[in-house]
Amino acid sequence: MAALRRGLDLLYLAGGVAGALALAGIGAIIAAQVIGRQFGLNFVGADDLTAFAVAGSALLPLAYTFRHGAHIRVDLIIGHVRGRARFAMEALALATTAALCGFLAYAMADLAYDSWQFEDVAQGTVPWLLWYPQSACAAGCALFALALVDDLVVHLAGGTPSYRRAAEVSPVQRAMEEL
Numbered sequence: 001m002a003a004l005r006r007g008l009d010l011l012y013l014a015g016g017v018a019g020a021l022a023l024a025g026i027g028a029i030i031a032a033q034v035i036g037r038q039f040g041l042n043f044v045g046a047d048d049l050t051a052f053a054v055a056g057s058a059l060l061p062l063a064y065t066f067r068h069g070a071h072i073r074v075d076l077i078i079g080h081v082r083g084r085a086r087f088a089m090e091a092l093a094l095a096t097t098a099a100l101c102g103f104l105a106y107a108m109a110d111l112a113y114d115s116w117q118f119e120d121v122a123q124g125t126v127p128w129l130l131w132y133p134q135s136a137c138a139a140g141c142a143l144f145a146l147a148l149v150d151d152l153v154v155h156l157a158g159g160t161p162s163y164r165r166a167a168e169v170s171p172v173q174r175a176m177e178e179l
Contacts, residue, residue, distance in 0.1 A: 008150055012063045015143045018136070019061030025053040045126030052133035059140030063147035069166020090155055098148035105145050108138035 029050050033043050065071055078089050112134035114120070121127035151161040 016061040016064030022056035048124040062144035094152040101145035105141035
């Protein structure tokens with residue numbers, strides 16, 4: 001079981017790193033454009049690449065941030081419920097969200113497959129293949145769905161889900177763990 005936990009955590013970390021690389025890519029593209037303008041150079045297709053990187057930077061690290069309690073949770077109702085009702089509400093919330101994310105991952109993967117099959121390209125100045133960024137979006141959604149199912153299994157087994165564990169840790173302790 002410990003090997004499975006390590007493997008899942010590494011998978012979530014890989015999604016976080018991929019999202020960070022996409023974010024760094026946005027910075028690199030912007031820097032290339034700014035520096036290029038000083039020398040009269042135009043970076044053709046930069047807008048499309050930036051849009052692709054934004055999508056990747058938003059979706060790929062979802063699972064990692066969820067597991068580390070960095071998502072905003074609204075506890076207006078569930079925060080006032082205790083006992084079996086809270087257990088059931090959390091299980092329902094996790095299962096519903098996992099199902100929705102799983103469906104979104106499937107839809108994005110299907111879109112990426114269609115784009116690959118039909119060699120669909122972006123409509124910008126450079127005909128970038130669309131299945132690359134669509135695949136990254138599908139992977140991010142699938143990782144998030146997996147993280148939700150992971151926490152659902154932990155919750156149903158009587159353990160403490162990652163988002164509750166992370167909420168119990170102070171921000172200073174969380175920062176020290178990250179270092």
